[in-house]
Amino acid sequence: MVDQINIALRRVPAWVLYLVAPLPVLTIYYLGLTDALGIDPAKRIEHELGLWSLWLVIAGLAITPLRRWAGLNLLKFRRAIGVITFFYLLAHLLTWLVLDVQFQNVWADIVKRWYITVGMLAFVLMIPLAVTSNDLSLKRLGAGTWRGLHKLIYPIAVLGALHFLLLVKGFQWEPIVYAAIIVGLLACRVRLNRLPRFRMSRQT
Numbered sequence: 001m002v003d004q005i006n007i008a009l010r011r012v013p014a015w016v017l018y019l020v021a022p023l024p025v026l027t028i029y030y031l032g033l034t035d036a037l038g039i040d041p042a043k044r045i046e047h048e049l050g051l052w053s054l055w056l057v058i059a060g061l062a063i064t065p066l067r068r069w070a071g072l073n074l075l076k077f078r079r080a081i082g083v084i085t086f087f088y089l090l091a092h093l094l095t096w097l098v099l100d101v102q103f104q105n106v107w108a109d110i111v112k113r114w115y116i117t118v119g120m121l122a123f124v125l126m127i128p129l130a131v132t133s134n135d136l137s138l139k140r141l142g143a144g145t146w147r148g149l150h151k152l153i154y155p156i157a158v159l160g161a162l163h164f165l166l167l168v169k170g171f172q173w174e175p176i177v178y179a180a181i182i183v184g185l186l187a188c189r190v191r192l193n194r195l196p197r198f199r200m201s202r203q204t
Contacts, residue, residue, distance in 0.1 A: 002071045009073065017080040024052055025091055042099035049092040054164065054178055056085040057157050061185040079133050082153070086130035089123050115166035122159035125152050154189075157182045 028048045032041035060081045066072040097103060109116050129150055131137070138146045161179035168175050 006071070006073045009076075014077050014080045017077060017084060021084040021087060025049065025088070042095065046092060046095045046100055049088055049095060050164070053085060053088040053092055054160050056081055056088060057153070057160055058178070058181055058185065060085065060153060061157055061182065061189075065185065065188045082150075083130060083133050086126050089126055093120075093123055115163050118159050118166060119163040122156050122163060125156050125159070129153065129156075154186060157186065 028045050031037050032045045037044035060078060063074045063078050067075060110120050129152055161182045164175040165179055
């Protein structure tokens with residue numbers, strides 16, 4: 001079954017993700033413009049884009065464990081997922097700046113509100129990953145340096161989970177579940193080389 005999925009995935013080019021990526025963003029903004037997101041559409045748009053960003057971070061972190069342990073090869077999509085994650089984070093940030101706070105007291109909010117401080121730090125760390133997500137940067141930096149730089153996704157994931165935890169009021173399971181998933185995926189990577197790999201078939 002996994003072999004058949006891998007064979008099918010080999011026929012799907014990674015650029016397809018770039019074509020599909022804007023659709024959820026456009027849908028969310030359309031719902032906001034048509035008053036389908038409640039009394040505070042800006043906050044709802046901001047929240048939905050933040051969730052999508054977190055989902056994409058989790059998807060990127062899951063690629064290696066899935067390949068090693070389940071034999072599911074999604075490696076060729078990892079770069080596209082990373083770039084799209086940055087795109088969603090940028091949309092999330094711009095929604096906060098333009099629609100939510102309307103460029104008022106931005107620095108004061110970043111300094112005083114911990115969840116904004118953490119979220120902004122995650123975005124800043126994501127910038128070098130987005131800028132270097134291309135073959136030219138890989139060639140210029142060298143494979144070792146490039147891989148080391150892109151390990152920033154680990155603290156970014158932790159900061160994203162922490163941002164969500166600090167954002168919500170009271171006890172809510174949703175951010176806790178996402179935080180647990182991220183911690184679990186990171187823990188898997190720590191022990192990844194010590195555990196047996198799934199034997200990939202020759203067809204993958």
